[in-house]
Amino acid sequence: MKPVMVEARSLSKRFDISGGMFRPKRQLRAVDGVDLTVHQGETFAIVGESGCGKSTLARLLMRLSRPSDGQIRIDGREIAGIEGAELKALRRDVQFVFQDPFSSLNPRLTVARLVGEPLETHRPEMKANERRAEVGRLLSQVGLRPEHMDRYPHEFSGGQRQRIGIARALAAGPKLLIGDEPVSALDVSVQAQVVNLLGELRDRLGLTLIIIAHDLAIIRHVSDRVAVMYLGRIVETGPTDQIFEHPRHPYTRALLAAIPGPDSGRSTGQGPLAGETPSPIDPPSGCHFRTRCPHATEICASARPPLEDADDGVQVACLRWRDLPADTGAAPAPARLTAGAERRFALYRQALAANETGPNPADDPNRTFQQETSR
Amino acid sequence: MSNLASDPVLPRPQSRVWRKFRHHRSAMFGGALVLIFVLLALAAPILPIPDPAATDWGAIRLAPSAAHPFGTDEIGRDILSRMIWGARASLMAGVVSVAIAIAVGVPLGILAGYFGGWTDAVISRCTEALLAIPFLILAIALAAFLGPSLTNAMIAIGIAAAPVFIRLTRGQAINVAAEDYVESAHAIGLSTPTILSRYIFPNVLPPVLVQSTLTIASAIIAEASLSFLGLGQQPPAPSWGAMLNTAKNFMTQAPWMAWWPGIAIFLVVLGFNLLGDGLRDALDPRED
Known part of the structure; x- marks a missing residue:
């Protein structure tokens, strides 16, 4: 470490x-x-x-x-x-x-x-x-x-x-x-x-x-690592890949589900969040997220959930995270780009490489990149 | 060298403020008026005009003529010459008293606005107390207290005009202190005096500049008023206010004695006001 x-x-x-x-x-x-x-x-x-x-x-x-x-x-x-x-x-x-x-x-x-x-x-x-x-x-x-x-x-x-x-x-x-x-x-x-x-x-x-x-x-x-905050508290933290691929906290799941994109819809039955973030002047008792959480029960109102160690270096602050349906596989890995984006990045990298020796370092890669993206 | 910033640096823009100012007709007119008076005042010693203090008992209260284009006063002094020399007293009174007001007002305003809390409470309450007294009354009271002379009149006007600058600077300093770049100065670890002088001060100046041209106009009127009351420029030295003061005794016999200083005060004050308005418009980023 x-x-x-x-x-x-x-x-x-x-x-x-x-x-x-x-x-x-x-x-x-x-x-x-x-x-x-x-x-x-x-x-x-x-x-x-x-x-x-x-x-x-x-x-x-x-x-x-x-x-x-x-x-x-x-x-x-x-x-x-x-x-x-x-x-x-x-x-x-x-x-x-x-x-x-x-x-x-x-x-x-x-x-x-x-x-x-x-x-x-x-x-x-x-x-x-x-x-x-x-x-x-x-x-x-x-x-x-x-x-x-x-x-x-x-x-x-x-x-x-x-x-x-x-x-x-x-x-x-x-x-x-x-x-x-x-x-x-x-x-x-x-x-x-x-x-x-x-x-x-x-x-x-x-x-x-x-x-x-x-x-x-x-x-x-x-x-490398991420902490997800909600109303002044960290609700989940851990290695970035873990958080993105196996989000455990319902709030993290909702955040990830809200990423716009052609293939980012998640099959966890978790839609986008309803309602507004409560005011931090008068937050809900217990778990701050319980008012918007689809999995909340009475125990969520009773005590502040501690940040517990889950596997793979992840810590999660949810009393019920063990009981929730797993959110796996369905997550698209944004690291894998769509074919079009991959092509654009390849062109961009190529232009950058050429630019190391090229005569006009400032303009060249950008122009190629823009032309490609505007199609 | 990968990762070079790709877009070209923008061309150096011609000063937007100057461009807007140049196209502001009334501002240019005001500036020209002020410039004419300043040049006349500066050139007074080399102009072919009679001594402003030379009396001539054979030419008392003469109406304007070829020999005396503006006429003569009650002891035969040439009014044109006294007008030109008087411009020095009036313009200097305007500029110096506003300089005093800025020197007093801007630092206090910055302290009040930047530190807030008790500093602000003390400075602001004192300012409000001073603002409660009408500007001219305060200047008259201070000038009477300090004793009659042009220097004391300028100090009195300066102090009387300071509250306006304290308030203006305070408000501006509160805005500037909330800017990200001031926070970035804290993040760098700059000392408070450096932040005040390098970050707050230059950024509160534009509105102060506008206010000062407008205040110069009222300071000129105030100096004329004090001289009119005998609290400013002392005889035999000429000033427009003092000239008006004597002219009031001869309004029926020699009205020209009052015309010229009256017209001159009107024009200079108009010039500074137009200049100030134009500057305000030019410095305002919202209208283009």
């Missing part, structure tokens, strides 16, 4: 909601007793619907907000309550890639300043010309031209801006990179590029990645 990079124990974040002058104060439990372990060098994905607390969890792990309860250890160091110099040291080791590349870069700073800032902060001994050289190196590492470093963010496209954001995150030399939906704001054609870039950087720099996402296809493509 690889050494542990991130370990969170009963991590919680509550927000006070002022109820108004004569109403009692209430609390919103955005993250409600989350346990998770991420190993060094792996890609760990956190998935769930919007409002399930996954972004709050990411901000807690990053210590952009302070947990109400629980412990976080990163690389063996307790970080739940640190401040000042210790927090600054954490910023060197843990970095963040934001969701929206249009709003996460200060519009009044040049790319050289944006990417140079972490160097300025964490390596103050560096001279200005060394810093420029380092910024250039970081930019080419993420696939941008160093010549463009004196331009402003608005002169770049979405994908390029996200690369600037990644270069900025890498500048401090982090061990752990947390991405809060790093590609969901990008064009679909660019998403794959950025996702692949992140994977490539992970391997090259020995990073650990935590990716927050709601797009299951991307998660399946990039991650």
